[in-house]
Amino acid sequence: MKAEVVVVxxxxxxxxxxxxxxxxGIHDIVLxxxxxxxxxxxxxxxxxxxxxxxxxxxxxxxxxxxxxxxxISAKYGIKYSRDGYLWILTRERDVEFFKEVVEFQNSRGxxxxxxxxxxxxxxxxxxxxDKIIAAVHDPMAGKASCFEAVLNPLAVLRKQGITILxxxxxxxxxxxxxxxxxxxxxxxxIHADQVLVAAGGESRDLLKTIGIDLPIRNIPKHVxxxxxxxxIIKPLMIDxxxxxxxxQLLHGNFYIGADIPEKHDVEASNRLEFLxxxxxxxxxxxxxxxxxxxxxxxxxxYDMTPDHHPIIxxxxxxxxxxxxxxxxxxxxxxxxAVAEALAEYMTGGKPVVREFENLNYERFVKGEVIKExxxxx
Amino acid sequence: xxxxxxxxIIVCRCENVTLEQVLRAIEEGFDSLELLKRxxxxxxxxxxxxxxxxxxxxxxMQKTGKSFEEVFLPVNRPPIHPVKLKNFIGGSREG
Numbered sequence: 001m002k003a004e005v006v007v008v009x010x011x012x013x014x015x016x017x018x019x020x021x022x023x024x025g026i027h028d029i030v031l032x033x034x035x036x037x038x039x040x041x042x043x044x045x046x047x048x049x050x051x052x053x054x055x056x057x058x059x060x061x062x063x064x065x066x067x068x069x070x071x072i073s074a075k076y077g078i079k080y081s082r083d084g085y086l087w088i089l090t091r092e093r094d095v096e097f098f099k100e101v102v103e104f105q106n107s108r109g110x111x112x113x114x115x116x117x118x119x120x121x122x123x124x125x126x127x128x129x130d131k132i133i134a135a136v137h138d139p140m141a142g143k144a145s146c147f148e149a150v151l152n153p154l155a156v157l158r159k160q161g162i163t164i165l166x167x168x169x170x171x172x173x174x175x176x177x178x179x180x181x182x183x184x185x186x187x188x189x190i191h192a193d194q195v196l197v198a199a200g201g202e203s204r205d206l207l208k209t210i211g212i213d214l215p216i217r218n219i220p221k222h223v224x225x226x227x228x229x230x231x232i233i234k235p236l237m238i239d240x241x242x243x244x245x246x247x248q249l250l251h252g253n254f255y256i257g258a259d260i261p262e263k264h265d266v267e268a269s270n271r272l273e274f275l276x277x278x279x280x281x282x283x284x285x286x287x288x289x290x291x292x293x294x295x296x297x298x299x300x301x302y303d304m305t306p307d308h309h310p311i312i313x314x315x316x317x318x319x320x321x322x323x324x325x326x327x328x329x330x331x332x333x334x335x336x337a338v339a340e341a342l343a344e345y346m347t348g349g350k351p352v353v354r355e356f357e358n359l360n361y362e363r364f365v366k367g368e369v370i371k372e373x374x375x376x377x
Numbered sequence: 378x379x380x381x382x383x384x385x386i387i388v389c390r391c392e393n394v395t396l397e398q399v400l401r402a403i404e405e406g407f408d409s410l411e412l413l414k415r416x417x418x419x420x421x422x423x424x425x426x427x428x429x430x431x432x433x434x435x436x437x438m439q440k441t442g443k444s445f446e447e448v449f450l451p452v453n454r455p456p457i458h459p460v461k462l463k464n465f466i467g468g469s470r471e472g
Contacts, residue, residue: 036412037412043415147415150415151415227423279466280466289462294460295459
């Protein structure tokens with residue numbers, strides 16, 4: 001088999017990048033997916049989209065993504081809504097910290113603001129706010145349907161004649177004289193002029209086959225989801241004290257996540273500790289949640305890098321090899337901007353958003369990691 | 378099965394999905410249970426697929442010629458049957 005471009009990983013990044021490449025005239029694309037499209041982080045994620053971060057890189061990249069989300073939403077029929085994010089603070093010491101964060105974000109054009117419990121009450125009428133001392137609101141943040149964001153562009157790609165190989169494992173990259181030549185897969189060798197690896201934490205395994213060590217480690221994450229209701233909770237809410245969050249998906253289900261102690265690179269497994277923590281935190285804020293039925297509990301991974309920022313762009317050591325991985329929990333929200341940047345790289349250009357260039361793999365080789373005013377979310 | 382109007386046959390009762398929608402999605406290339414679940418939300422409501430997934434597996438077999446083993450690979454996620462959130466809170470002893 002032969003193609004102009006092979007994309008390893010049919011998650012939101014691989015699919016949207018393929019769609020953008022197609023628009024730029026590259027029509028001979030093969031998408032390789034070890035399971036089914038979206039089966040990794042894309043279909044497990046919370047679907048939140050925000051630019052309220054604490055590094056220049058994250059903010060600028062996400063601002064571009066937020067500009068692009070309405071366009072891809074209209075183009076592919078992906079539900080997307082700017083319902084906001086709300087960080088809930090219950091400790092005095094966090095308020096000073098968040099004031100600094102808000103100041104930094106405002107200075108870069110992200111319209112976050114501090115608010116008191118009564119304003120929280122207005123935004124989320126069914127919430128108990130007596131334990132809240134302050135909150136931070138990001139009105140530009142939002143959420144989208146993760147299923148539609150992968151499957152709808154994929155259906156278009158399929159009609160356009162792109163080859164999508166599901167249940168196909170990529171074993172090894174093939175490189176000759178420092179130029180990428182293709183990928184060895186469970187369905188044979190696919191020769192290619194360009195290869196993009198967008199396979200989450202498993203990108204590391206694939207790059208290892210050519211001696212490149214991406215510093216990505218998987219950390220297990222836990223989520224439960226309820227039955228569906230009409231819209232009741234508008235913003236995605238994060239309880240800063242317990243690192244847990246709740247949102248109402250656009251389909252109507254409540255989606256609840258909570259951090260429990262976890263080790264890197266271990267198999268994710270279901271834990272009662274998660275259920276207890278998540279249930280306690282959110283039934284205190286929303287007593288009516290006690291009567292809500294939980295339908296499913298699943299796990300997934302954040303593919304973490306040492307500076308919690310992704311690795312995006314060309315790998316200098318191998319011509320025409322590109323990577324987009326290590327999103328550290330923020331891949332879905334930035335995907336439209338990442339797709340745009342990768343398509344620019346892969347057609348001989350440079351990303352419009354300059355900060356993408358700081359997200360190269362070389363930063364780890366040189367020890368020049370991304371700086372944040374604080375690690376946050 | 379094809380005697381009646383497929384637009385009037387409800388396959389997934391939780392999410393109100395018709396046979397017509399299932400057949401059309403398969404034709405569009407959503408030819409596995411995992412993809413049909415995310416495309417149409419079949420099997421993702423309160424019954425967790427106990428009412429519909431076997432039926433949809435049969436439709437998939439008929440439409441694609443695949444074997445039962447090829448089409449029916451469901452992931453069962455706890456709690457299997459819906460459980461109220463309050464049951465996860467636990468006793469006060471644990472603080």
